[in-house]
Amino acid sequence: MKKLLLFTVVMLLAAGAGLFALDAKFDKAYAEKLLKTVDKSLYPQIFKSSLTMTTFRNGREPLAYKYEIYSKGADKSLMKIVSPARDKGKKILLNGDNLWMYMPDVSRPIRLSRKQAFMGSTFSNEDLASSGWADNYNAEITQQKGTLILLVLSAKNREVAYAKIEMWIDDNAKVPTEAVYFGLSGKAIKKMEFSNPQTIGGLVRPLDMKMVDLIEEGAYTEVKMLTMEELQSVPEYMFDQSQMGR
Amino acid sequence: MRTQLAGIALRNVFKNKRRSILNMMTFAVSVFVLLMGLGMVKGQFNAIYERIIDLRTGHLKIYNKAYPAVKSTLPLDLAIDDPNAVVLAIKNVPHIKGASPRLIHDGLISNMKKKTGVLINGVDEAAEKNILTVYNNIEGSPLPVDGGQVLIGRALAKILDLKPGSPVLLFSQTVGNMNNLVDAGVSGVYSIGFDAMEKSELYVPLAFAQRLCDMENKATEIIIRLDRTNSTAEAKTAVAAILAAKFPGLTVVDWKEENADLFELAKAKMSSIGTFAGILLFLSFFIIVNTMTMSVFERTPEVGTLRAIGFDRKNVRDMFMMEGFFLSIFGVLLGYVLAAPFIYYLNVHGLVLDVMKVASNSNMPMTDVLKAYNTPSDWIMSGLVCIIAGVLGSYFPAKMASDTNIVKALQRGVR
Structure with missing residues (x-):
């Protein structure tokens, strides 16, 4: 009987190990390279896109915005609100560490705090201002489930938004499918689900995203990329806060 | 005539x-x-x-010199290092009834279903009982010296349907702007008859707030209570002299400056x-x-x-x-x-x-x-x-x- 029990335990452990065993190629270098690819996938260089962002919260009407976005590099973006009509003409500029909002009724742009929620969504301004992860996080692959691998990102310093990010990545398409964001204490704060991967500009990119707020039941924001086109260049003035009224 | x-x-x-x-x-x-x-x-x-003065400001507050100008943004990087040393240096100034370090920052409290924005006050409740009257009418237990306990206002308890013993999540950001989320429990509910404050301000042990904000042995302010309001100018001068001599990076403001608005x-x-x-x-x-x-x-x-x-x-x-x-x-x-x-x-x-x-x-x-x-x-x-x-x-x-x-x-x- 004891032998049978021991055999069962050994078999279960072996099965578990087999299930989560890592291919030898998933070493540190592979993880770092994969993270850079993911960065490129999520933060393309120069492009124009349009997307809808709809936030759902329990007991409230969905809050929907449509944006037209011009991006240059990983840290410069200009977002123009296309709808709803009451907010049309407002612009949000992300330039490095700085975020600005321009409202047609107010002559000067207003500086936004990085920690504030972005337009009532479950994204913080900081989430949107993020310019990629490779520079600020160490990557390590810790699990594998078929073609999915778990990339664990650990902050290199305490000056970044999240202490740890656990990101499931489709190793074939090199795009993330899910990312869970952890605070300094190790508790999960938000979860992002990526879907609808499409090839744009030579790279597969997830066009739909859903950011779930883990500290408010039923609160999430859906982002759907409607169009995305690579541009040769974008005028530099577009990312100058003093020119936001143009 | x-x-x-x-x-x-x-x-x-x-x-x-x-x-x-x-x-x-x-x-x-x-x-x-x-x-x-x-x-x-x-x-x-x-x-x-x-x-x-009774609920919020006391008669005097000590800040990092650069803090008052940007106080509305609640900066954590403009803190007071080793605040206990400052308290020790000023505690014998005439008219001072009590002084205590605090760490103030904004954040969120969640009952796992709903969340709301709050001002998180990291305090030493035992010391602040001599300074503020917030702690006079509490249902439940006072705050411990350390640990994940929260003292919330009656109005906030009503909004989030919380009572002493309820579990909550506290979200804030560290001094390096890293997000942080911690488990906590409601130790008590305070009532002061001022809904605006009861809804928006909660209290946690100072040591807990320091960990939440990654600011070991630091405070954003030191609150001071005097024996009477009329002694403010005299006490302020004495405290300012001590700060100038021993802590040149700090400044003292009185309740009038605190309540300029x-x-x-x-x-x-x-x-x-x-x-x-x-x-x-x-x-x-x-x-x-x-x-x-x-x-x-x-x-x-x-x-x-x-x-x-x-x-x-x-x-x-x-x-x-x-x-x-x-x-x-x-x-x-x-x-x-x-x-x-x-x-x-x-x-x-x-x-x-x-x-x-x-x-x-x-x-x-x-x-x-x-x-x-x-x-x-x-x-x-x-x-x-x-x-x-x-x-x-x-x-x-x-x-x-x-x-x-x-x-x-x-x-x-x-x-």
Whole structure:
């Protein structure tokens, strides 16, 4: 009987190990390279896109915005609100560490705090201002489930938004499918689900995203990329806060 | 001649009693309203100042020198290193009743279903019991020295359906802007009768807040309570001297500087009282102009007679102006008499409010008893402005009387 029990335990452990065993190629270098690819996938260089962002919260009407976005590099973006009509003409500029909002009724742009929620969504301004992860996080692959691998990102310093990010990545398409964001204490704060991967500009990119707020039941924001086109260049003035009224 | 004129003016005041009483009542009401208005507004703001000192600011606060200019953003990087050393250095300053380090930052509290923005106050509750009155009325347990416990306001407990023992999540950001989320439990619920604060401010142990914000042995401020508010300037000077000598990177601000916005509001409120007083005085002015003009018309033959027996224009004008002066003096005195019992009651006993029910929705913290605050200068000022209005108001009718043609006046017959 004891032998049978021991055999069962050994078999279960072996099965578990087999299930989560890592291919030898998933070493540190592979993880770092994969993270850079993911960065490129999520933060393309120069492009124009349009997307809808709809936030759902329990007991409230969905809050929907449509944006037209011009991006240059990983840290410069200009977002123009296309709808709803009451907010049309407002612009949000992300330039490095700085975020600005321009409202047609107010002559000067207003500086936004990085920690504030972005337009009532479950994204913080900081989430949107993020310019990629490779520079600020160490990557390590810790699990594998078929073609999915778990990339664990650990902050290199305490000056970044999240202490740890656990990101499931489709190793074939090199795009993330899910990312869970952890605070300094190790508790999960938000979860992002990526879907609808499409090839744009030579790279597969997830066009739909859903950011779930883990500290408010039923609160999430859906982002759907409607169009995305690579541009040769974008005028530099577009990312100058003093020119936001143009 | 002056005495004679004053006698005639005084006689005229008593001759037409009904008209004089009407004039006097105008001034009496003006004085009454001015005294009450000034007393209640000043009393209300005194109560608010005292309440804010009790609930939020204490009498003095010590900050990193760069902190006050950007205080609204609650910066964590402009902190006080080793705040206990600062407390130790100032604790023997005369008039200091208590001093305690605090760490203030904004964040979110969640009951796992709903979340709301809050100001997280990292405090040493045992030390702050000598400083603030927030901890006087608590349902549940006081905060421990350390550990994930939260003291929340009654209004917030209602919004999030929390009670002592309920689990919550606290979200904030560290000094390096890293997000942080921790488990905590509600240790107690405080009630202060001020919903705005009960909804938005919660308290956690200082050591817990320091870990939440990744600021070991640091504070954003040191709060100081004095034995009495009048000692503020003296204590501030002494604390400033110690800081300059031992902690040059720190500064001390008093409760007036802390509540600068409130002072602006008080000034605006006082100026609105000034506007109201101006309207009252304008009315008094026109009433006296009107009644004195009527008086001049009625007494045209009398004026003619006085001019005929040797009164010159100046005498006639002075007589009518003295009449206005006497009317306003009597009116002011009547106002004083009418106001005195009310002023006494409101200054000494005040209006008793059930703050929990009546004023908890107010946007300013209120006390249980709202007392008026009148100083001798209020009495002097309200009386003087009424007398000036009375004299000025009688000038134009007096001038009209002095310009009266003697012959035409006598033609109307002497009555």
